[in-house]
Amino acid sequence: MYAFEFEKPTSLSEAVTALQTEEALPLGGGQTLIPSLKQRLAAPSKLVSLRGVDEIRGICRDDAGRICIGGGTTHAEVAAGVPEYPALAALAANIGDPAVRNRGTIGGSLANNDPSACYPAAALASGATIVTNTREIAADDYFEGMFMTALEEGEIITEVRFPVPEVAHYEKFEQPASRFALVGVFVAKFADGVRVAVTGASEEGVFRWSEAEAALASNFSPDAVQGLSVPAEGMIGDLHGSPEYRAHLVGVMTRRAVAAAR
Amino acid sequence: MTKVSMTVNGEAAEGEAEGRTLLVEFLREELGLTGTHVGCDTSQCGACVVHVDGKAVKACTIFALEAEGAEVRTIEGMANPDGSLTVVQQAFQDHHGLQCGFCTPGMVMSAAALLEENPRPSEAEIRDYLEGNICRCTGYHNIVKAVLAASGQDADRIAAE
C-alpha cells in the first residue's frame, strides 16, 4: 500500500470536511477498497473512515413505509434487520462470507458499483433512493456503468431507502472463485408493476431487463419469461463464462427468481 | 506513526501504526502475536480471522487504526485460562480437523463465531459459514465434523449418512 493519512471522524459534517482534501477517499467497510490498496491500484492521500459516524448507521422506516438503511450499515446488520423484506435480507446474508459481512457496508458497495456486486441489483429492482450528504438520487439515475455512479467526489451515501415490494427474490449464480455474482437477478413485484435488475452479466454494469418486466407485469410467473432472452452482445465474457452463457443465465435466474418470489 | 491502543485477549495493548498498517500486521509485528496468519491478499482465505468487538473479521482487511479502542480476540486468547483447549479447539484435535495448521487459527475463530451465533448448526450451515476460510489440507471433512462435535452433535453419524 502507498502511505496515506487516516482519519476517523465521528460526525457526518466532519467526514465531509475531511473528504475535501485532495485525493481523499472515504473508507466504508474496506472489504473492496483495502484489497485494491494492497495491489497499489489506488493512491489516496487520506482515508476517511466512516465507521465512527453513527448517524449513517442503522435501519429505520419512513412514513411512506420505506426501509431506510444507513450507508454505514453492515451486510450482517441488514441481513438481520429487514425481516419485512426477506429478499433483501437474504441478499445481504449471502454477500461474501461472514467476516466480510461484519465489515462491508451497503453504502460502500453501492458507491463502488462493482459490476458483479449484489446490492446494485437490489437497489435498482426496488426502485430505491440513494441519499447522500447533498441530495437524493433515484436508483434509475444512480448507476452509470461499471464502477461508475452519479456520486460526485467527496459525496457520501448516508442512507438508502427501499420501497418494500409485494413479493421479491434475488437469485444469484456465483462465480466459482470470487463468489461474486456471475449473474444475479433481482425481481420485485409492486402494486404498479414489476422491476427486474440484473447484475454480473453486462459490461455496462447492473441493468433493468425491461422486456421481462413487461411480461411479468401482466403475468407474474416463470412461464411469462420462458421464451425471453437478452442478447449476448454486451455481456461480459471471461474465464468463467462466455457472453452467451451469461445471457442464458439471465433467463434462468429470472425464472427462478420469479418462482421463488415471496 | 500514530499511537494505537486496544484490548487484545483481555489485556491492554498499545503500539505504533501507520495509516496503512493492517490489524494483522499490528498483531503479528508490533505485538508479536504470530498465531494470526496471512494466506492471501484478496480477503478470501480467512487465515487471518480474529474477533473484533465479538464479531469475526478478516484482520488483513481492517486497519489497525480502525481497531482503536476495540476488544480484539485472537487464537492466542482462545484457550481456557488454565491453558487447556476449549471445546472447539479440542474438537479440532479429536477429529483431526487440521493438518499443516496454517489455516487453523482463522478456522477456529470462524467456528467459534458460528457457534456463538448458532449453537447447533447443521452440516450445510457449517459449510456455508466457513465459505470464507480456505483449507488446502483437510478437504474440510474433519473440520465440519469438528464443528458438529463441538456443538454436541454426533459427528460420526452425521458424516456417515
Place this chain on the structure above:
Amino acid sequence: MPKDHGIGAASKRREDVRFLTGTGNYTDDINLPRQLYVHFLRSDIAHGEIRHIDTSDAEGMPGVKRVFTGKDFEGVGGLPCGWQVTDKHGQPMQEPAHPVIAQGKVRHVGEILAAVVADSRERARDAAEAIEFDIAELPAVVDMKAALADDAPKVHDDLDGNLCYDWGFVEENRAKVDAAIREAAHVTTLELVNNRLVANPMEPRVAVGDYSRADDQSTLYTTSQNPHVIRLLMGAFVLGIPEHKLRVVAPDVGGGFGSKIFHYAEEAFCTFAARQLGRPVKWTSTRSEAFMSDAHGRDHVTKIELALDAENNFTAIRTETHANMGAYLSTFAPSVPTWLHGTLMAGNYRTPNIYVNVKAVFTNTVPVDAYRGAGRPEATFQLERVIDKAARELGVDPIALRRQNFVTEFPYATPVAVEYDTGDYNATMDKLEEIADIEGFEARRRESEAKGKLRGLGVNAYIEACGIAPSNLVGQLGARAGLYDAATVRVNATGSISVMVGAHSHGQGHETSFPQVISEMLGIGEDQVEIVHGDTSKIPFGMGTYGSRSLAVCGSAMVRATEKVVAKAKKIAAHLLEAAEADIELRDGKFTVAGTDKEVAWGDVTLAAYVPHNYPLEDIEPGLEETAFYDPANFTYPAGAYACEVEVDPETGKVTIERFAAADDFGNVINPMIVDGQVHGGIAQGIGQALLENCAYDETGQLVSASYMDYAMPRADDVPFYAVDHSCQTPCTHNPLGVKGCGEAGAIGSPPTIVNAVIDALHSGGHKVGHIDMPLTPARVWAAMQD
C-alpha cells in the same frame, strides 16, 4: 478393540496443540535482529529483451540499502535442475540456464527483474516502483503445439527450438504397440487436457537469509519440504557454500503439495544478500506473487488410444503427450511427465503392449513441476477416462471391463519397466461397491431426476508408485540425487528418545505417527519419543517429504536405526542380567531372559549406557544412539478404486458432488486417523482439479487466474463428506513396515472419477458428450450440452 497406542492406533496429533493455540513457528513468524526486507520487482510481460535497467533513483529512496539486478548475479550459479532426461534418440534434454535474477531477457510473467532491499517491506516496494527499465517486448509462446512450430519465437535463444526432449517409452515396444493397435477389434481414442494447477498451500513461501561474519556461517530459514535438498542444491550449485558453512532450517511448514520441494530463486537471493549486506534479509511472498512464482503443476495435453480384442481384453495403449515445462526447468520438472508418468501407464491392468511418447516444451509461462501426485494423476486420468469411453462405446459395464483386465497375479512386471510387488485390485473394487452403495445408485438417480437434475455415477481404479527408488536405478534414469532417507535414534540416559529424521512433515503428522512405530518396537510410551526434523544442523541427512515417501523410506530408516539400538541395548541388558545375549527378549519396555523371571527395565539399560559403571566396556562403547540410511529396493504401489456421484443442473451446467467414496490399499497403516485425513485432502484437491481450478494464460502470456478472485479453490461448501476405507491391506513386500504411502492417492484417483460421473450424468439426459476438459465449470458443462 482399536489399539490405543503404537502401530494402528488413531493417536491424536501432538502437533495440534501448538497449531490450535497460535504457538506454531512458521517461517514468517521468524524475525531476526537488524532484519531487512526484500521486494522483488517482477516482470509483467511474458517475453522481452531487457535493454536497460536504471536503479539509481530507487537506491536513493528512504530506507533502501541496496538494489540488485541480474548483473549482481553474473558470477553466481544458476538454479540447477535435479533430473536429466535422455530423449528417444539417446540425447540429453536441452537444459537452459536458470538465473536467480533475469539476465538479458525475461521469459515469464513473474520472473524477477530486480530486488530492492530496504528496512521495511513497504519502503522496498515504494523503491521498486522507482526502478526504470526498458524491456522490448517479444512475441510470447504459450500454446505447446504452437511453440514447436518451426517459426515459433524461441524462449531460449541459445537452445535449438523450444523442445526440451522427445521421450519414447519404451522405445523397443513401439513397433509391437503399433501392430497391436492395427490389429485390434476396437480402438478407443481420446484427446484431453490435464489442466495447469497452482499448488496453493495456505502458507505462502517465505525465506529469511542470515549470515554470521564471525564464523562465516550462512543460515536460510525457508518454507521447504526438504531442507537438505535445498542446502545441497543452493550450496553446491548456486552460491558455492560448503555444507558445513550453510544451515537450512524449515520450521513448521504450512502445506506444500510439492510446490515446496523445489529450490527457488528467492531462497538463493536472501542467502546471498544477507552475506553481501551483513544483515538478515527476509522475503514473504504475497498470494499474488505465489501465483506467478511458485512452480505450477500438471499442464499436459494428451492423445491416448486404447486397443481391445474381440473379448474386450486390453491389447495395447499408445499415448502422445505434450508436457509444459514453462520457461525454465524447475528442480524436478523433467522427471514428472517421464519417469513419474510413463511408468504408470499400465495402471491396474494387464495390457501387454504400451508405448508412451512425451514431448516436453518450453513456453513463456511459470515453470511447471511436481504437484500432489506428479505425473501419476496425469497417467491415471487419461487411462481411466479412455477406459470409461471404451466401455460406453462397447456398451459394457465400466466396472466389469476394469475387473476383466485387472492384474491379479503378483509380482507383475508391466511393459513400462516397473514391477508391482503386491496388490488386490478386485478387493478394493469389492470394498468400493459396498461403501459407495453402487446398488442404490439407480434409485438415487430417479430421485435426482424427479428434482429436475441429471445424476451420474463415475467409477475408476488407480495405481500409483511411491517412495521412488532405489538410488542406483533412479541414477540411471537421470536423477542427480539419491532417493534414500536417514534417521538417527538417540536414546537419552533416562530412556526417552529423540529421533532425527530426514523427512519433514508439512501437515502429515510425523511428530505423532513416527513415535507410534518406535513405541510399538520398544514397548515404551509414544510420549517418550520426540521427532526432530527440518534443520540441517540437527539431522544427519534426508531427502525430505514428497511422493508419499516419508514412512516408506524415512520410516524404514527409523526402523533400521531402532533395530540397531535394540541390538546394542540387548548386549547391555545381557550384561546386567548376567545372561546370554541370545536369550534376551524385549517386551513391553522390559528386557527379560527367556524362560526365567529375570528382567531389567528399558530405563535401567539406557541409564547404564550413559552411566557405564556396570557395563561391558571391553565389548561395546557407552551411549545409545544409532543412525541408519535406507535405500528402498523398489517403489511401493498403493492402489484403489473410487466412486463419485454427481448431480448436474441441466439449465446452468453446475455440477455438485453428491457422494464420494474411496477404497484404498495402502498396505499396513500406522495411524488410521491421519491416513483418512490424507485421503480427504487429496480428494478435495482432485475435486478442485476436476471442477474448479484452472491456471489460465492468455495468448500474450498474461496469467489470467492470478488470485483467488479467478482461481477457484475448493471451499467447504464445494465438497461433501467422503466415505473412505483402507481395510484392504496387502503389505508392501520390501520395506520393514509393509507400508506404501497415502499422501497422493486422493488427488490421483479422484479427477477421472468425477469426470466419468459428469459424462454419465449428461448421457442420462440424452447429451452424447464424449469428453469435457477439466475443470468442468458450469460454463463448460452448459456449452457441452448445447452441442
